[in-house]
Amino acid sequence: MNILCENIRALRKKNGLTQKELAEKLEISDKTVSRWESGVQLPEASLIPQLAAVFGVSIDELYGVGKPVSEEPVSENDDRRTILDYKIWMIAGTLFSLLGSLLYRYFGSAGTLAPNLIDAEYYNTAKGATADIFAFVGIIAIFVGLFTVIIAKVRFAGAYKPYMPDPVFALNVRLTGASILVFAVILMKTAPEILSFGFTVPRQIYGCIFVAALTGVLLWYRRQMNKRGITLSKPVAAVALSVGGIGIAATVIALIWRESMTVATAMSESINSFSSESMAIVSVAAVILSVADWLILAMPVILYIEMLIRLRKI
Numbered sequence: 465m466n467i468l469c470e471n472i473r474a475l476r477k478k479n480g481l482t483q484k485e486l487a488e489k490l491e492i493s494d495k496t497v498s499r500w501e502s503g504v505q506l507p508e509a510s511l512i513p514q515l516a517a518v519f520g521v522s523i524d525e526l527y528g529v530g531k532p533v534s535e536e537p538v539s540e541n542d543d544r545r546t547i548l549d550y551k552i553w554m555i556a557g558t559l560f561s562l563l564g565s566l567l568y569r570y571f572g573s574a575g576t577l578a579p580n581l582i583d584a585e586y587y588n589t590a591k592g593a594t595a596d597i598f599a600f601v602g603i604i605a606i607f608v609g610l611f612t613v614i615i616a617k618v619r620f621a622g623a624y625k626p627y628m629p630d631p632v633f634a635l636n637v638r639l640t641g642a643s644i645l646v647f648a649v650i651l652m653k654t655a656p657e658i659l660s661f662g663f664t665v666p667r668q669i670y671g672c673i674f675v676a677a678l679t680g681v682l683l684w685y686r687r688q689m690n691k692r693g694i695t696l697s698k699p700v701a702a703v704a705l706s707v708g709g710i711g712i713a714a715t716v717i718a719l720i721w722r723e724s725m726t727v728a729t730a731m732s733e734s735i736n737s738f739s740s741e742s743m744a745i746v747s748v749a750a751v752i753l754s755v756a757d758w759l760i761l762a763m764p765v766i767l768y769i770e771m772l773i774r775l776r777k778i
Contacts, residue, residue: 470528478519480543490514520625520658533658558646561646562649564601566602566654570598572599603658608610637771638674638775640685644768647678651675654758656671671757672760675761675763679705695774696771715753725746
């Protein structure tokens with residue numbers, strides 16, 4: 465039998481694909497794949513690059529140049545264990561970060577729950593030190609959870625290299641998207657101050673940058689879904705990006721407005737007569753910033769919801 469035909473069969477089995485699934489990716493009939501693997505027919509030259517891309521190998525490797533291809537797939541038990549470990553570590557890391565952010569938010573330096581849950585006399589006498597401990601532990605938990613998620617994703621991607629079957633890919637997108645939304649909320653709402661790292665730049669600017677980066681990850685996964693034949697709506701993506709763009713623009717305008725008013729107040733010779741107007745404008749700016757935060761968060765949420773709906777078919 466031709467080495468190309470043998471390698472097509474071996475690579476298909478190694479990647480956990482049926483003949484029908486491979487045929488759908490190449491937009492041909494499963495009978496054509498069967499004829500290839502039996503040696504009755506060779507693939508057309510125009511399909512060779514597409515075959516190599518589906519299997520995640522080079523064209524030379526597809527033709528058997530270099531080490532031979534083994535058709536041994538990952539065992540079913542190993543496959544289940546890998547998926548289960550991935551689920552556990554992704555969920556655990558995400559929840560750990562979320563709990564850390566809540567600890568930071570409600571028990572840390574700006575917290576409101578600690579005085580109610582801890583002996584009031586003790587808390588009042590050692591409030592600063594106690595709040596700092598809660599804040600420190602919360603920040604550590606956020607970053608430990610983040611690194612847990614990153615390590616879990618790296619290990620999972622390595623286990624399914626070079627090609628991830630569609631059901632496994634769908635699971636990966638669901639868990640990754642959920643983690644992205646949780647971290648977006650952490651960065652914008654529950655623990656936004658951790659982004660400042662002592663710099664004077666307003667925390668909202670860091671929030672915009674990081675949530676935009678997380679949204680970029682979702683857009684990359686949308687592109688991978690399109691490559692797998694899972695069609696996504698461009699208008700939905702446009703709406704999501706427009707909403708987020710409005711939120712970012714509102715954030716920038718409100719910050720400029722607030723800072724300019726602060727400077728004007730400081731330079732004013734009649735601060736007392738100007739302070740009431742200044743406070744009103746600062747209050748309005750604060751409301752705009754709060755609304756803008758939710759608009760920015762809506763950007764990845766809209767993208768993720770559509771992705772979940774499309775993934776239901778897998």
